[in-house]
Amino acid sequence: MSLKSCLGAAFAAVALLASPAGAQDAEKTLYFYNWTDYYPVELLAKFEKETGIKVILDGYDSNDTLLAKLQSGGASYDVIVPSDYVIPGLVKDGLLMKIDTHAMSNYAHMKDAFKNPEFDPRHEYSAPYLWGVTGLAYDSAQVPGGMLEPSWKEYFEPRPELAGKIAALDTASDEILAASLYLGIPQCTESNEDAARILALLQAQKEKLKLYSSDSTVDRMASGEVAMHHLWNGATARATAQRDTIRFLYPKEGTPMFRDNFAVPANAPHPENAKIFINWMMAPENAAAVSNAIAYANAMKSDEFLSDQWRKMDAINMPEDFASRLVATQDCNGKARELRDRIWTRLKG
Amino acid sequence: MSPRRFPFTRETALLVLAYLYVPVAVLIVYSFNANRTATVWTHASVDWYGRILVNPSIQAAAWNSLVIAVCAATAATVLALLAALATRRAFLGRGASEAVLNMPLILPEIVVAVATLILFVSLGVKLGLGAMVAAHTAFCIPFAYLPIRARLEGISGTYEEAAHDLYANRVRTFRRVTMPLLWPGVMAGFTLAFVTSLDDFLTSFFLAGPGMTTLPVYIFSAIRAGISPEINAISAVMLVVSVLLVSLSFFLGRLRR
Amino acid sequence: MSVAFRRLCLLSPALLVILLLVGVPLCLMAWVSLLDKGGSAGVDWSSAPSAANYVRLVWEEDFDGTMILNTGYLLIFLRSVALAAVTTVLSLALGLPVALWMASLSRTGRDVMLLLITIPFWTNLLVRNYAWLIILREDGWVSQFVNMLSPWPVQLLYNDAAVAIGLTYSFLPFTILPLYTVFEKFDWRLLEAAHDLGATRRRALRRVVLPIATPGIVAGALLVFIPCLGAFVTPALLGGGKTLMLGNIIQMQFGASRNWPFGATLAVVLLAIMLVVMTAMALWRNRRTA
Incomplete structure (x- = not known):
């Protein structure tokens, strides 16, 4: 050149x-x-x-x-x-x-x-x-047998030993979406019947929850304050880095992504x-x-x-075969949002 | 025992002090906690203070909070001082004026915050420093007004009359008699206004623009994202700064009396 | 320059600022509460005003299609008012003795106490609530101590009691300071006179101190009650989010639900509750001082 x-x-x-x-x-x-x-x-x-x-x-x-x-x-x-x-x-x-x-x-x-x-x-x-998913984190040390099924059932209808040791996210959309997936209801439902079923499920679950909170979730899991948390995978991974008995579930009914x-x-x-x-x-x-x-x-x-x-963590490195469980979040219209709002107000009222 | 002392008042006061200080102490102790999880104690460390020093978001937020608090508290104190002087003596409409002045105090902050948001958005006002200082000034006015007004009420007119009798003109009387007597009230008013602005979360939350995150807004988001001991460390620093400031204002108040 | 003109010059800047930044927005909000929500958020300014949002507060279409009384919002209003009232009473009960004691101290003693009372107040509200979270948590030492004494397990956190503790903590200085201001200027010779005339301490407290303290009590009560009514950080953090308060549902409408007009409606209702309380307080004050 x-x-x-x-x-x-x-x-x-x-x-x-x-x-x-x-x-x-x-x-x-x-x-x-x-x-x-x-x-x-x-x-x-x-x-x-x-x-x-x-x-x-x-x-x-x-x-x-x-x-x-x-x-x-x-x-x-x-x-x-x-x-x-x-x-x-x-x-x-x-x-x-x-x-x-x-x-x-x-x-x-x-x-x-x-x-x-x-x-x-x-x-x-x-x-x-x-990107990430919203699933369930649990502390295997606090769970009898150390294992939970990968299902929303463990969360909405928990085993008696876990009652009072479960934290929910304090976000209407996350909770209602998870309940919809468990009940097999479309996520932006505008039907009153569906809403009534979701509300009934959440009301029954409320008795068994320790609290609703989307704040300081990593601390809550890492300190062992709760045994199970409706949680994001990244937060679970950060908690696991501090407490190695924590596991993450990708619920089989559908895992919001x-x-x-x-x-x-x-x-x-x-x-x-x-x-x-x-x-x-x-x-x-x-x-x-x-x-x-x-x-x-x-x-x-x-x-x-x-x-x-x-x-090497499941929570971050999702096993390939779970990909079919992932569900994309939809932007619900005004009517569906209003319905969510009513479910939430009734639940917390 | 003097009749001025009521039984159990001292005991209650000491209990209240404990009630007020235990959380503060806990917060400071935990700011030296080495554990990443803010609520689990492992061993002492000053790492989190180091982390604040290198965290630009925290520094920027602290600076924003200070700028807004200084601007809003100063403006509010000046406005409140003028208003307090005007409402010193009874006149037709004094009650109404005072009701308006105390309005922000009486209204729940969340109501005023969302109402201001609606106003600014409907007018197309750019959210940010200007909007925040304006809104903070408005709700700080009564916090500055009340202590000044209370102090004024306690000052008997005789001093000013005496000054007047001694041929001091109005300005001179104000500067040499009224103002020195009023000074503690003004300082107390400024302090309260400053605290209110510094501590404000809701209004800033709704009105913040780009680069205008204040410390409370930052802390709120940080708690939501998962609190870190950095938050404890910032609050400890805020606490020390404020103790120094309040002490200074007290010292000044006594000096000029 | 006439007295009246000078007064107007002094007074108008503060009044204007408040009217423009508080009064006007409130009126606008009341108007918005009658409108419909915009497509994706905000307000549909062209919609015809109606009371639909207010109707929705009390009546709603049930999930099975019939119109029923909606107790959700009513319960939230009631709970908010009750919690705010409890907090106010607690703050007054604690604040009155403290203010009395402070007023009986020497000049330096008073200043030190004033300083001590205001200092915790300088830490951020969120942080203060967070500190209570650390204190009351299950594996914290307070909780362990209480559970050692109690025959049955006690949970300190995530209930209405925890919210009341947190709210009282946040607003206690608001009762102490106005009461202290009153007592500081109080002529204690009146009390000595009552004492000399054979009044018992209890009687002196009721007949001399309380009437004088009335303005301070009213001011303190309002200063505590009103922010409590709109509180949303404390219930969210210490209440475990199981129950909503008025502040939370207003914020929800401007946030997640993106329904500004309904949020405005709730805010207007909050204002109405407040007005009722204030009128009651004013009547009580007039009767006491009459």
């Missing part, structure tokens, strides 16, 4: 490297709105060092809080992390910006199973972040920085750094970077 072509290649490389910087927003900041404690802050320092963009991170606690903030229109963030079922609604309401994830350079690293998801078929608006995604709101003040960030997060090394810290699986071909601690 001549000196000239060498120089030319170098120039081209520089130009290529420089081009994302050229597309950067003038202001080198990024407002990142994510679930609290769902992102390792150390990684933001690395991002800032590599791109010069300073990330300001705020946290929310549920998709509803995120929706409330977005739909009120008063707040403008650059990157948000909505769950799968929320995205079609956001797109329909014109609240998301088209970012064409499929054209990003790191898109090639995505596992095939995560391409073309039904909530964003061509990956125009979102990029996968982490959530897939959280990066997206950019339509009114984002720094959309170019947002795209740089999302592409950066799709690099296997960075995706794995998140998984190692947060204990949820990502969608990238990043297995080589994953820590052994998580790799």
Whole structure:
């Protein structure tokens, strides 16, 4: 290769490297709105060092809080992390910006199973972040025999020894969805009969619960305060790291799955920085750094970077044959939401 | 025993102090807990304090809380002081004015918070620092107003009359007589307003914009996500800072009297 | 510059701020409570106003299709009022002796006590509730101690008692401070006079101290009762989420249920309950001081 072509290649490389910087927003900041404690802050320092963009991170606690903030229109963030079922609604309401994830350079690293998801078929608006399931965690040391059946029955109609030692999630949608799966009722039911059956099941179960809480779940399991918890797999894994008798169940009647995604709101003040960030997060090394810290699986071909601690846990590394149990969450319409609301109010009234 | 002392009041007071301080003590002790699980004690450690120092989210949240509290408490105290001076003597409409001034105090915070959210959203106001300071100022006014007003009531008009008789003009009388007498009330008012703003969760929760997460909002989300001993450590720090501040305000109050 | 004009200048800024940021939003909220909810969230501003949301509070279509009395919300209202009342009484019962004792101290003693009372108050509300969670938990030493003494197993956490303890803890300074303000200015010679005239301590307390303390009691009671009524952090954390309070269901409408108009309706009802309580308190105060 001549000196000239060498120089030319170098120039081209520089130009290529420089081009994302050229597309950067003038202001080198990024407002990142994510679930609290769902992102390792150390990684933001690395991002800032590599791109010069300073990330300001705020946290929310549920998709509803995120929706409330977005739909009120008063707040403008650059990157948000909505769950799968929320995205079609956001797109329909014109609240998301088209970012064409499929054209990003790191898109090639995505596992095939995560391409073309039904909530964003061509990956125009979102990029996968982490995914997990909501199942049952139990402490085998507190369970006679040390084993439970992988069924919601253990939770809704518990063995007498476990009564008073069970924690439920304090979220109407999670509880009602689990009850629906157990009873074989469609998850966004608008039928009064179905609602009455769900309510009866939950009311009977309430007697046997210690509490409803979606807070401090890892601590509750790790300290042995409860023997069973309606819980997310990542939280279970983090509790297991502290108390090795904890096990996770993927209930056979259906295990709700959530897939959280990066997206950019339509009114984002720094959309170019947002795209740089999302592409950066799709690099296997960075995706794995998140998984190692947060204990949820990502969608990238990043297995080589994953820590052994998580790799050997059922809660994180789902056995292949459970895949058929996974159920995607749906965004229920107003009528179904109102019905849920009534079930919940009756249950707690 | 002096007739001023009622039986069991001292015992009750000591019990109440214990009631007030046991949780604080527990919190501080557990902030030195080495265990990742905040509620299970293993052994002493200062790791969590180190973690706060390197956690940018916590630092940013603390800074936001302070900025909002200082702005809102200052504005509220100034407004309340003026209002307290105006309502010192009886006039037609004083009752109504006071009712309006105390309105935020009387209304449950959740009601005001959601009502303000509806207002800002329907007007298209951008949520964030401005909206938060404005809302905080409004609900801090009565917290500043009440102590100032109470102090004013306790000041007999004779001092000012004396000053007036000695040919001091209105401004001079206010600066040299009324204000020094009033100072403890103003400090108490500012302190209460500051605490109220700092401690506020609901209003900030509904009105926060990008980069404006306050400490209570952060703590709430953190508790929901799974509390860590970092939270205990931040509260211990907040506690020390506030003890210093309250002590300072007391010291100032005595100095100027 | 006339006195009245000067007064107006001094008074209007504070009044304007409160009217614009509290009064106007409340009126808007009352209007919204008559509207319909928007498609995915928020408010459908073009919908015709109706009382449907209020009807829904009391009457509802049962799961089998008939209209029935809906006791869910009524029970929640009742429980919230009862819990707030218990907390208020507890706070007054604890606050009154403390304030009395503080007023009998030396200047330095009073200042130290004031400082001590306010300090826990400076820690965040959520954190304070969380501290109680640590204290009352099953394997905590308080729980173990109580269970050692009690013949049957006692659960301290996740019930209404735990909520009352947490609420009282949060709002106790709100009764102590107004009462102390009253007692601090109190002319104790009156009490000595009563004593000299042969009044017993109990009689002096009832006939001299209580009437004087009335404004402080009313102020303290309102300062405790109202935030309790709208409380939602404490019931969620210490009550184990088994029972909802008014604050929780309002928040739910603005959050998970995404039904702002119904949330506004609940908030309006909360205001109505409060107004009733305040009127009652005002009447009581007038009778006492008359």
